[in-house]
Amino acid sequence: MNGARSPNAGISRAAGQVHRLLTEAWRLQPLYVSLYAILLSFVVGGVLISIIGVNPFAAYWALSRGMVGGGDEIAGSVARSVPFIGSALALAFAFRAGLFNIGAEGQLLAGGVTAAYVGALSWMSDLPGIAAIPLILIAGTLGGAIWGGIPGVLRTKTGAHEVISTIMLNSLVLFGVRWMVNSRDPVVLRDTESTVPRTDPISDTAVLPELAASQPVLHVGLFALLGVCFVVAFVLNRTTFGFEVGTVGLNPHASHYAGINVNRVIVIAMAASGAFAGLAAASEVSGTNGAFQPGTFFLMGFDGIAIALLARTNPVAIIAAALVWGSMLSGAPLMQQEADVSIDVVRIIQALVLLFVAADAIVRYLFRVRESAQSPFQATSIEGAV
């Protein structure tokens, strides 16, 4: 660090000021890198926007009004974020057990199709909402849990790595449900009266109550997923089972030695992860779409990976990260309308966020954040001789 007054030093000093504010005023230590990554991505995104000849401030102004510009916008942003909470938890929970579950995409579909199937059963309309709604949510949760549990079982019985098996199971369920929902001959699950490929509408009694008629609709599923976040935080941090999950994640050999049933923990962690995705999908089927439509889940599972990463797999931080993620997507159309900047720019900014979180050395250097704990997502480097 020399004392030269380069523009670089100026930026660095400004970054240092921001850092001081966050450290001393808001005490957000563990999430620094994530916060800075978001900031930095918007800066880089702004440069991109100005390159295409648009004033980045105008674009971001439109974007932020799209995100939180009024009651409807806020409700829409929250609604958009709700399912991401589930898909991010699907990564985060398994991650604590040392597993990399990238199958949320498929677990969502498995949960969604199960929920829609159960929700459209003829006797569902005879049940009161107080029975039908829990039933459809449980059905989706179970569907996701089974789809998530399979890679767990495969891992313990055959040693198949969960990254590979979840990828394969993603394809399996993706093309499976597409066929079930598209096919007219034979008709499997397709609603033959509908022009878009989707399942039969679920019973009215199984529809989650609406909180706001925003776009998309904000419904009670929000509370279910918020609740799950706090339950997961409690389980991981305070319970004996959570201790076992963390121990297996950090050192499976020591866990085995200490008497923990490692295989059981792996299967449960994977099934629970799938369950969170399944619940998110069921809440979408029941509260937002009223039927299962595979396209609405496109990329939701993969976005969950990014969100969990941004939240450093902390279940409560996932709520905030999902809100950021979902509202950016929700606000993007207004930016396109008003500032003529493609929605894809938001996707680029999100990709940058992910990149800066993964390659956190960049952020640490720019903002001078000291390494506190190793990033959970970094590949282990070769141990230096000490």
Add this chain to the structure above:
Amino acid sequence: MLEVQGITKTFPGVVANDGISLTLNQGEIHCLLGENGAGKSTLMNMVFGLYRPDSGTIRVRGEQVSFQDSGEAIAQGIGMVHQHFQLIPVFTVAENIILGNETTKGAFLDLDTARRRIDALAERYGLAVDPDAIVGDLSVGEQQRVELVKALFRDADILILDEPTAVLTPGEVDDFFGVVESLTDQGKSIIFITHKLREVLAVADRITVLRAGRVVGTATAEGATQQSLANLMVGRDVVFRVDKAEADPGAPVIRVQGLRSQDDRGVETVAGLDVEVRAGEIFGIAGVEGNGQRELVETICGMRPATGGRVEMLGTQTTDWSPRRINELGVAHVPENRSKHGVVAQYTIADNLVLNRYHHREFSRRGVRNTAAVNTEARDLVQQFDIRTPGVDAIIDTLSGGNQQKVIVARELTGNLKALIVAQPTRGLDVGSIEFIHRKIIELRDRGVAVLLVSAELDEILSLSDRIGVLYRGRLAGTVDAADATREELGLLMATGTTGGKS
């Protein structure tokens, strides 16, 4: 050859080296002796360019140097053999040796030239290695020779050996000393880092003793005794002989009959082994590493399936029980591999201290952990076992190896024990910690616990055990009373499986 003057190095919160000076003459073996954490490795890492000193100078052949990385140190003819070998198991010896310094012909590797140079080096220094053998197939002793050849291949004439004998069997140690002497005869200079006193006296020309980052004494091999060096190292009088009363063995507690089991590669390494340990005795298992020690211990403790035979503990058949069920019977296990099995490196000392009991009533109510109770228990154990730590919240990885081992011992030795299985309980520890752990094991024996001790240190086996069995190719080659056992007899059994007679 090498002159270190007033070197100081501080890490956040610790002065690792404090004004250390040291000279190494040509053709000399200079032993650097000290407990863990005394600063030996830090000092050598600076000489080898891995760290940079805060102050002080390093001169090589009279010229002052300031290495930026180990590459520059190698260029100056300094070679270092680390305690943990830096070899790639799937490569051949020749490929490993040339790695980073490849002999090439155009864009292709020139292994023939490399082979010729390796053979020449091997012959000159008596370091027999087969350039085409796969490193993963070699014994630990052979791998170490590969490391030495690797350093010599880079024209090193100052060799730093970091605890080279820690992984060797007694026979291999003798061979190794032969090699070291032939190296110095040919003009190489050697810095030998160790904390084993017997070896220091056997090979050193001069000795420098470090304690807490300072030089506390220098000596020549002739002028020193084990006792004088140990006292210097620890800073107080050390008791070598473990004081223990006559054993008063009771009923058999651990009974192993015809046990068979396999290692990770599916090779049967425990091949029909019988052993019986009675209450109130320490049964020591000696043997060259790799004769089934690890598999024996892991199978008894439920971590590895038995492929034949049976294990009985406290009169109950426990073959292939889960580790937890065996533990709940009152059987504790101090594992051989501290970092792999013994601790969760990222956990606090408190969590590590209850790793086998976190689910018990006192620490967990209806599935919710009682961290207050865990911390109280941990503070208690930290005091009882003299664990040196800033607090029970400290991450265990920040402790020295000796203190980590004390955490494991504290955890395993607590509770209502009937049997204790300990593997390499003092490996890599300093004299003070060894003394402490030995005392604790004998205390348990005196309380009537059956102890099965597996150790590669013959001295440890001899001083602790009441009876000794020698493990050879998966079976006990012989069982002797510790009172009658001699190093020579055991050494012979370890190496050949017989005492030379017709037995």
